[in-house]
Amino acid sequence: xSELKIVGLSAGYGAETVLDDVELTVAExxxxxxxxxSGSGKTTLLRVVAGFLxxxxxxxxxxxxxxxxxxxxxxxxxxxxxxxxxxxALFPHLSVAxxxxxxxxxxxxxxxxxxxxxxxLVGLPSAIAERHPDQLSGGQQQRVALARALAxxxxxxxxxxxxxxxxxxxxxxxxxxxxxALRATGATTVLVTHDQDEALSFADEVAIxxxxxxxxxxxxxxxxxxxxxxxxxxxxxxxxxIAGSAADGSVTxxxxxxxxxxxxxxxxxAGDVDVMIRPEQLTLTPPGAGVxxxxxxxxxxxxxxALVELDPTDExxxxxxxxxxxGVDAPAIxxxxxxxxxxxxxxxxxxxxxxxxxxxxxxxxG
Amino acid sequence: MPASFRAxxxxxxxxxxxxxxxxxxxxxxxxxxxxxxxxxVVVPDALSADPGEAASYLLRPRVGELLTNTGLLFAVxxxxxxxxxxxxxxxxxxxxxxxxxxxxxxxxxxxxxxxFVSAYAWVTVxxxxxxxxxxxxxxxxxxxxxxxxxxxxxxxTLDPGxxxxxxxxxxxxxxxxxxxxxxxxxxxxxxxxxLVALHxxxxxxxxxxxxxxTFTTAIMQQYAVGFSSTSSSLxxxxxxxxxxxxLVLDLVARGRHRVARVGSxxxxxxxxxxLGGWTAPALAFLGVLVALSVAVPVATVVRWLLHxxxxxxxxxxxxxxxxxxxxxxxxxxxxxxxxxxxxxxWLLNRxxxxxxxxxxxxxxxxxxxPGVVIGLALVTLAVxxxxxxxxxxxxxxxxxxxxxxxxxMVSLRAGLAASRPELSxxxxxxxxxGPATLVRVVxxxxxxxxxxxxxxxxxxxxxxxxxxxxxxxTGTDTLALAFWxxxxxxxxxxxxxxxxxxxAMSVPLTILLRRQILEER
Numbered sequence: 001x002s003e004l005k006i007v008g009l010s011a012g013y014g015a016e017t018v019l020d021d022v023e024l025t026v027a028e029x030x031x032x033x034x035x036x037x038s039g040s041g042k043t044t045l046l047r048v049v050a051g052f053l054x055x056x057x058x059x060x061x062x063x064x065x066x067x068x069x070x071x072x073x074x075x076x077x078x079x080x081x082x083x084x085x086x087x088x089a090l091f092p093h094l095s096v097a098x099x100x101x102x103x104x105x106x107x108x109x110x111x112x113x114x115x116x117x118x119x120x121l122v123g124l125p126s127a128i129a130e131r132h133p134d135q136l137s138g139g140q141q142q143r144v145a146l147a148r149a150l151a152x153x154x155x156x157x158x159x160x161x162x163x164x165x166x167x168x169x170x171x172x173x174x175x176x177x178x179x180x181a182l183r184a185t186g187a188t189t190v191l192v193t194h195d196q197d198e199a200l201s202f203a204d205e206v207a208i209x210x211x212x213x214x215x216x217x218x219x220x221x222x223x224x225x226x227x228x229x230x231x232x233x234x235x236x237x238x239x240x241x242i243a244g245s246a247a248d249g250s251v252t253x254x255x256x257x258x259x260x261x262x263x264x265x266x267x268x269x270a271g272d273v274d275v276m277i278r279p280e281q282l283t284l285t286p287p288g289a290g291v292x293x294x295x296x297x298x299x300x301x302x303x304x305x306a307l308v309e310l311d312p313t314d315e316x317x318x319x320x321x322x323x324x325x326x327g328v329d330a331p332a333i334x335x336x337x338x339x340x341x342x343x344x345x346x347x348x349x350x351x352x353x354x355x356x357x358x359x360x361x362x363x364x365x366g
Numbered sequence: 367m368p369a370s371f372r373a374x375x376x377x378x379x380x381x382x383x384x385x386x387x388x389x390x391x392x393x394x395x396x397x398x399x400x401x402x403x404x405x406x407v408v409v410p411d412a413l414s415a416d417p418g419e420a421a422s423y424l425l426r427p428r429v430g431e432l433l434t435n436t437g438l439l440f441a442v443x444x445x446x447x448x449x450x451x452x453x454x455x456x457x458x459x460x461x462x463x464x465x466x467x468x469x470x471x472x473x474x475x476x477x478x479x480x481x482f483v484s485a486y487a488w489v490t491v492x493x494x495x496x497x498x499x500x501x502x503x504x505x506x507x508x509x510x511x512x513x514x515x516x517x518x519x520x521x522x523t524l525d526p527g528x529x530x531x532x533x534x535x536x537x538x539x540x541x542x543x544x545x546x547x548x549x550x551x552x553x554x555x556x557x558x559x560x561l562v563a564l565h566x567x568x569x570x571x572x573x574x575x576x577x578x579x580t581f582t583t584a585i586m587q588q589y590a591v592g593f594s595s596t597s598s599s600l601x602x603x604x605x606x607x608x609x610x611x612x613l614v615l616d617l618v619a620r621g622r623h624r625v626a627r628v629g630s631x632x633x634x635x636x637x638x639x640x641l642g643g644w645t646a647p648a649l650a651f652l653g654v655l656v657a658l659s660v661a662v663p664v665a666t667v668v669r670w671l672l673h674x675x676x677x678x679x680x681x682x683x684x685x686x687x688x689x690x691x692x693x694x695x696x697x698x699x700x701x702x703x704x705x706x707x708x709x710x711x712w713l714l715n716r717x718x719x720x721x722x723x724x725x726x727x728x729x730x731x732x733x734x735x736p737g738v739v740i741g742l743a744l745v746t747l748a749v750x751x752x753x754x755x756x757x758x759x760x761x762x763x764x765x766x767x768x769x770x771x772x773x774x775m776v777s778l779r780a781g782l783a784a785s786r787p788e789l790s791x792x793x794x795x796x797x798x799x800g801p802a803t804l805v806r807v808v809x810x811x812x813x814x815x816x817x818x819x820x821x822x823x824x825x826x827x828x829x830x831x832x833x834x835x836x837x838x839x840t841g842t843d844t845l846a847l848a849f850w851x852x853x854x855x856x857x858x859x860x861x862x863x864x865x866x867x868x869x870a871m872s873v874p875l876t877i878l879l880r881r882q883i884l885e886e887r
Binding site: 051052080083091092103 | 784786788789791792793794795796797798799800806807810811
């Protein structure tokens with residue numbers, strides 16, 4: 001409901017700068033996931049927007065109103081910004097109903113309708129209203145925390161790793177319920193997370209934060225398929241980097257001649273480049289039917305899918321290839337298969353070799 | 367990474383900096399200086415004595431006798447309370463003892479009986495119990511709950527997983543207990559033993575009644591004969607030294623091992639050990655313990671009470687008057703101690719800094735100051751520099767505040783820990799102003815512990831004897847003073863009503879402490 005606009009924002013603690021000249025715009029009603037490793041500054045960003053930390057410089061605008069900027073500082077309670085923490089931070093001395101109604105003006109606090117409406121919105125039974133936070137499961141606490149933040153109808157909701165303390169099964173269900181509730185209210189949302197799957201599946205846009213700066217802000221598809229550099233590519237998921245030679249919007253490498261996504265990003269990348277291919281783009285065929293034959297060196301079988309490590313039979317040296325296939329299609333170790341590439345790839349100026357064949361995992365996924 | 371570490375652990379809360387914090391820090395530092403005031407008065411006073419005179423005074427056989435007596439009492443009472451307290455805690459918390467819940471309450475009940483009331487009961491029941499034997503028996507019976515309480519609370523929270531892991535690594539059950547359970551009980555055991563030691567050093571009523579001389583009784587007697595600040599200060603300095611030695615021993619005994627629970631997951635309760643044929647002896651042990659520590663004093667008080675009623679005295683206006691003035695002093699002392707403890711408790715919870723750490727140490731030292739030393743220091747101070755303050759309510763309330771501040775601090779810190787800064791932030795982002803957050807979030811969360819602190823201090827004031835004897839304003843009577851006067855004149859029936867009221871008013875203490883064992887997680 002409220003557009004969030006962050007311009008030239010720097011913030012830190014004492015002499016230490018955590019956010020350095022950050023820009024971000026989240027459109028009215030949209031959801032942006034800020035994805036970063038520990039120490040990237042993502043929690044600091046939320047605390048500045050929520051009003052718990054004064055920025056060093058820059059402006060923050062919520063719904064057209066400047067909440068932080070040169071000479072301007074609105075305290076948290078006057079920003080209309082909801083904040084949901086990782087641990088929920090429910091008030092232990094209040095019931096679920098008391099927690100949810102907490103931010104409502106007092107005449108309305110006594111009516112149960114809004115509480116029941118919000119419980120319904122986050123997918124909790126109304127019977128839970130009289131319980132206390134210590135009687136709830138982790139997932140229920142998270143949902144109550146969301147309902148509490150939504151109750152005063154904030155224009156902007158900030159979610160600080162709200163699902164990371166939940167176990168896998170609960171996480172998916174809670175995420176689902178949260179996304180549904182947020183869609184229903186139409187609130188603009190910023191989710192901070194270190195979980196790639198969460199960022200890609202939850203948000204309209206993903207903003208990749210590293211060392212206090214945004215490296216890329218784009219739709220989930222764009223950041224995954226067309227990451228700005230190899231580091232971002234590896235941060236978002238498994239990536240193969242192989243040497244190639246680019247010309248005229250396509251690239252030639254040991255896997256044949258492949259179309260390039262968004263070639264213009266690197267200018268007219270021509271000549272020696274690194275080719276980024278996602279392992280699920282490598283599909284297996286009968287021997288001889290692909291562009292290359294390979295022997296299956298190892299298989300990590302996960303049930304729904306499997307990661308297959310391949311030794312190409314061509315004479316070129318280089319790292320083994322990896323292919324992600326459906327679990328039902330997993331080959332046996334030692335089997336001879338053909339390899340083919342689906343869809344377009346991404347190229348970066350050549351740095352293989354200089355980096356010992358593999359880019360370092362310097363985004364510190366964790 | 368440092369950035370994120372700072373982001374999570376850095377300055378918390380809105381307006382955490384600036385004037386507010388500085389004001390609190392100044393207040394806390396002032397209070398800390400105040401709690402050390404007795405040290406600052408007594409020690410220089412003792413040092414001002416002529417060295418030769420001081421030496422000849424301290425090297426008298428009399429001082430040697432006091433030291434020997436103190437040592438003897440330590441040698442018996444400290445081990446006895448540890449053995450009895452640990453055995454009782456283990457039976458209640460870790461075995462299939464019938465009626466464990468009732469025993470838990472009964473074993474804390476001695477705390478509701480002031481130790482000098484217990485001594486009075488034993489003197490009238492067994493007049494032949496005198497001197498060292500009587501002193502050791504009564505102090506053991508009165509003090510074992512100091513060990514029982516922390517050990518029981520600890521046993522309750524310890525996850526049996528450690529013992530199981532030790533067993534699966536090839537240790538016998540006994541070896542598993544020795545190598546996993548005991549190290550983790552060390553802080554509780556050591557803390558309990560320290561409390562026993564400090565109480566022994568500060569004890570006046572029991573030892574005076576049993577006619578067993580230690581430094582505290584000697585200082586009190588000297589004061590009664592005629593106030594001589596230098597010789598009193600010399601004795602008090604020896605007493606203070608012993609208290610500080612006890613503190614250091616506790617620090618050493620606690621060890622440097624980390625005993626916090628590692629890992630996450632839900633903690634399990636231990637499976638109670640079946641007692642089998644040992645059930646009857648265990649019940650007999652606890653039964654005798656409770657009979658000696660609770661039943662004897664209570665029954666004696668009731669007997670003398672009935673005796674007095676039969677003789678025609680009994681409840682009179684005097685008792686009501688004394689009770690009311692005691693309650694008044696208790697309320698003033700409680701408010702003073704809690705108000706004094708608040709800045710320090712807040713600082714320790716919210717801003718871990720050098721000052722906060724210093725404050726923590728100061729409180730630790732202050733908790734070792736015996737009532738007699740505090741009383742003596744304030745008398746000295748008033749007589750020398752503030753004559754009008756001598757024998758005023760203000761001075762005695764100040765003594766209570768200094769004496770019981772550490773007790774108030776413990777409760778307050780627990781309460782402040784419950785009101786995490788995140789909760790205040792959540793309230794602010796839900797649209798509440800700072801003052802509204804204080805009223806709707808911080809106060810409701812802190813109030814129970816403030817109340818607990820007030821009650822704990824008030825109950826302690828109710829039965830305080832030593833400092834009260836030294837500082838009570840003329841014309842002000844308290845239950846402990848009235849009881850002491852009657853009992854000293856061997857008017858046991860006359861003393862009984864005051865004892866009965868003190869015991870009755872201390873019952874909430876048992877309930878509060880019982881809840882502490884049950885809730886500590």
